[in-house]
Amino acid sequence: MRGIVSPKLTDFLAVANNNIALAKQNNVQFTPSILRENLNKLGGLMSDSPSVNYVADKVFTLIDRTIAARVYSPAPDKPLPVLVHFHGGGHMCGSVALYDPICRHLASIAHCVVISVEYRLAPEYPYPAGLNDCEHALIHYAQLLDDVNHQDSVTIIGDSAGGAICTSLSMKSLTDKRLHIDQQILIYPSVDYTLTSPSLDSNGSGFLLETSRIKWYFEQYFQSTDSDILKQASPLYGAINANLPKTLIFTAGCDPLRYEGFAYANALSTAGVEVEHHSFDGMIHAYMLLHDLVKEECITTYQHIAEFMAKS
Structure with a gap:
């Protein structure tokens, strides 16, 4: 069933849909630079960027590369829980800089240490390069906290493609004991790369993220359209049992990814995992990137995250 969008987003979507129609009319093809530029423009809708006592750019140093990250703490002298953040953007867009206001809200409202990871992006670095970066950051996160007090508990959080990264790492943690994850927080997560979710049809046009763009993202990320490869990489079809971490999930009613978020929540719950699910x-x-337009919904999301973190 197609979602019914909030009146708060009507004008925004009218402009976005007009631009999408013009691009199609003029046969403008998707390119990484165009889509990255378009996503970065949403940064103008996140003018509310709270001050945080400690913000520092850090780096993981590996033999063959470095992985940049930004660390936030509202109280660097206090032992706070750690939240490792993986941004969204279809595995080929997004950045620590774009998500800076979101991480500041997370640190201040949820009162936790946030580590925002600048993982490699496709198509320059296809699957599993970015996932490998996030895995390294999760295993070695404490290396960046030498001057920040923190607890040993670790929660991972991601929206959209970042949610895919979270669920992929959680699935791997079932067999790789280096990956310690106490909880995961998923915001409109991508967990099914097979493009068979019903909401891709019902919500796949007119709501900013369109099914054609999702398909193109996945083609750049995997450099393949092989259905077996896509299914094998999809957390929804992977190992799901009671040993997966406690999970908080947010879904959006007008999102083409809506159904797979519901399906993943149901699969976890059926397996015996403690799941909390909120649907907007x-x-x-990407409503979290539209803070100025839907401030109430964004703040409510942050508050749910804070409550979830406080229970840990």
């Missing part, structure tokens, strides 16, 4: 029925994919 009038919201679209």
Whole structure:
């Protein structure tokens, strides 16, 4: 069933849909630079960027590369829980800089240490390069906290493709004991790369993120359209049992990824995992990047995250 969008987003979507129609009319093809530029423009809708006592750019140093990260703490002298953050953007867009306001809200409202990871992006670095970066950051996160007090508990959080990264790492943690994850927080997560979710049809046009763009993202990320490869990489079809971490999930009613978020929540619950699920029925994919337009929904999301973190 197609979602009914909030009136708060009507004008925004009218402009976005007009631009999408013009691009199609003029046969403008997707390119990484165009899509990255378009996503970065949403940064102008996150003018509310709270001050945080400690913010520092750090780096993981590996033999063949470095992985940049930004660390936030509202109280660097206090032992706070750690939240490792993986941004969204279809595995080929997004950045620590774009998500800076979101990480500041997370640190201040949820009162935790946030580590925002600048993982490699496709198509320059296809699957599993970015996932490998995030895995390294999760295993070695404490290397960046030498001057920040923190607890040993670790929660991972990601929106969209970042949610795919979280669920992929959680799945791997079942067999790789180096990956310690106490909880995962998923915001309109991508967990099914097979493009068979019903909401891709019902919500796949008119709500900013369109099914054609999702398909193109996945082609750049995997450099393949082989259905077996896509299914094998999809957390929804992977190992799901009671040993997966406690999970908080947010879905949006007008999101083409809506159904797979529900399906993953149901699969976890059926397996015996503790799951908390909140659905924002009038919201679209990426609503957290539209803070100025839907401030109430964004703040409510942060508050749910804070409550979830406080229970850990």
